[in-house]
Amino acid sequence: MPDASGGAAFTALLFHSFGGPNQPADVRPFLENVTRGRGVPPERLEEVVDHYLHFGGVSPINRLNLDMIAALQAELRTRGLDLPIYFGNRNWTPYVAEAIAQLQADGHRRALVFPTSAWGGYSGCRQYHEDLAAGLSEVPGSAELVLRKLPQYWDRPGFVAAAADAVRRAQAQLGEGTPIRLVFTAHSIPIAADRTAGPPDGDGFLYSRQVAAAAQQVARELGLDRFDLVWQSRSGPPEVPWLEPDICDHLEDLAEQGVGRVVVCPIGFISDHLEVIWDLDSEAREVAEKLGMDYARADTVGTDPVFIAMIADLIQEYHAGDGDTQALGCADNGSFCRPGCCQLPARPARSGARSAG
Numbered sequence: 001m002p003d004a005s006g007g008a009a010f011t012a013l014l015f016h017s018f019g020g021p022n023q024p025a026d027v028r029p030f031l032e033n034v035t036r037g038r039g040v041p042p043e044r045l046e047e048v049v050d051h052y053l054h055f056g057g058v059s060p061i062n063r064l065n066l067d068m069i070a071a072l073q074a075e076l077r078t079r080g081l082d083l084p085i086y087f088g089n090r091n092w093t094p095y096v097a098e099a100i101a102q103l104q105a106d107g108h109r110r111a112l113v114f115p116t117s118a119w120g121g122y123s124g125c126r127q128y129h130e131d132l133a134a135g136l137s138e139v140p141g142s143a144e145l146v147l148r149k150l151p152q153y154w155d156r157p158g159f160v161a162a163a164a165d166a167v168r169r170a171q172a173q174l175g176e177g178t179p180i181r182l183v184f185t186a187h188s189i190p191i192a193a194d195r196t197a198g199p200p201d202g203d204g205f206l207y208s209r210q211v212a213a214a215a216q217q218v219a220r221e222l223g224l225d226r227f228d229l230v231w232q233s234r235s236g237p238p239e240v241p242w243l244e245p246d247i248c249d250h251l252e253d254l255a256e257q258g259v260g261r262v263v264v265c266p267i268g269f270i271s272d273h274l275e276v277i278w279d280l281d282s283e284a285r286e287v288a289e290k291l292g293m294d295y296a297r298a299d300t301v302g303t304d305p306v307f308i309a310m311i312a313d314l315i316q317e318y319h320a321g322d323g324d325t326q327a328l329g330c331a332d333n334g335s336f337c338r339p340g341c342c343q344l345p346a347r348p349a350r351s352g353a354r355s356a357g
């Protein structure tokens with residue numbers, strides 16, 4: 001029922017993700033989209049090109065998102081929720097503007113938006129809002145649309161339970177033996193970006209605090225009081241501080257401390273995209289092998305029915321037009337959930353870089 005706080009029911013869902021290349025020719029233009037204006041050093045970019053080419057120039061992210069969409073569509077149907085799902089990405093086709101144009105052409109005026117990032121912060125949240133606003137601006141006549149982004153969901157019990165279950169399966173792979181150290185990882189970001197993450201009147205560091213709290217909740221569910229939190233996939237120039245320690249450095253430290261068995265849980269990602277399979281299944285696994293450690297990587301939550309049910313619950317909370325629109329991350333049409341939220345900090349000039357002037 002329409003009301004001042006929420007409005008009418010939503011009739012479609014936009015599944016909003018990062019995007020990734022589907023073939024070798026996509027790799028460079030995709031990376032240009034991701035890094036435009038972001039100060040990623042060219043030598044880092046060349047390394048990442050090689051990571052993608054190592055996997056045939058195809059990221060699994062698009063296929064895995066389509067699997068999640070199919071599972072979610074089925075779950076919504078069993079709940080009697082008839083919301084067709086549209087797929088749109090920030091950095092590669094199908095772009096979010098294509099999805100918006102399509103849902104509009106199909107007669108939808110109000111759609112919920114599910115982002116594949118669970119987190120706050122510039123990269124995890126605000127950039128998705130900005131991408132929605134940019135997508136809307138490309139679609140003629142879209143001023144009549146309401147696209148409501150669902151809130152951050154890192155603390156939802158279904159996410160935590162699915163991640164805990166994945167850790168249990170990874171522990172089982174290693175079998176009985178000496179104690180296993182549980183190591184959580186998430187995408188590193190510049191510390192300056194973490195500092196500005198969250199509402200401007202808050203304490204900052206929203207992203208790293210959310211990741212730490214999610215890790216804590218998963219560990220608690222597993223009955224573990226000891227776990228580590230580390231970071232992966234750093235891409236900035238070396239002189240710019242990013243969240244540390246890096247997963248590979250941390251494995252070295254653990255080996256020195258006598259830890260012989262680790263389970264790595266990529267809590268920072270909801271599906272196995274390229275940075276998970278390269279950084280964790282190739283690089284970190286190799287480091288662990290070299291150190292003589294037993295190593296298992298927990299699955300991402302992906303199509304785990306418990307996680308899919310969590311997404312469906314979130315949609316159900318919001319689909320009639322109610323739901324907490326003040327929740328962090330929730331906003332319409334690419335506006336921000338708080339004014340000045342999760343600002344992108346000014347990038348320090350790269351020392352040794354040629355001056356632009």
Ligand SMILES: CC1=C(CCC(=O)O)c2cc3nc(cc4[nH]c(cc5[nH]c(cc1n2)c(C)c5CCC(=O)O)c(CCC(=O)O)c4C)C(CCC(=O)O)=C3C
Nearest residue numbers: 018020034038048059061117123124187189235273274275
């Ligand atoms: C917080 C965060 C998430 C989690 C939230 C979310 O899920 O959105 C995430 C996810 C992802 N990041 C991804 C890929 C990349 N991220 C890059 C670069 C960067 N990520 C950053 C942060 C994050 N990234 C940052 C601060 C940069 C530096 C440039 C900048 O300041 O923006 C680069 C450039 C090259 C490089 O340097 O690695 C690539 C290729 C893929 C898709 C992989 C695939 O194709 O399967 C996914 C899901």
Ligand SMILES: [Fe+2]
Nearest residue numbers: 123187233275
């Ligand atoms: Fe990234």
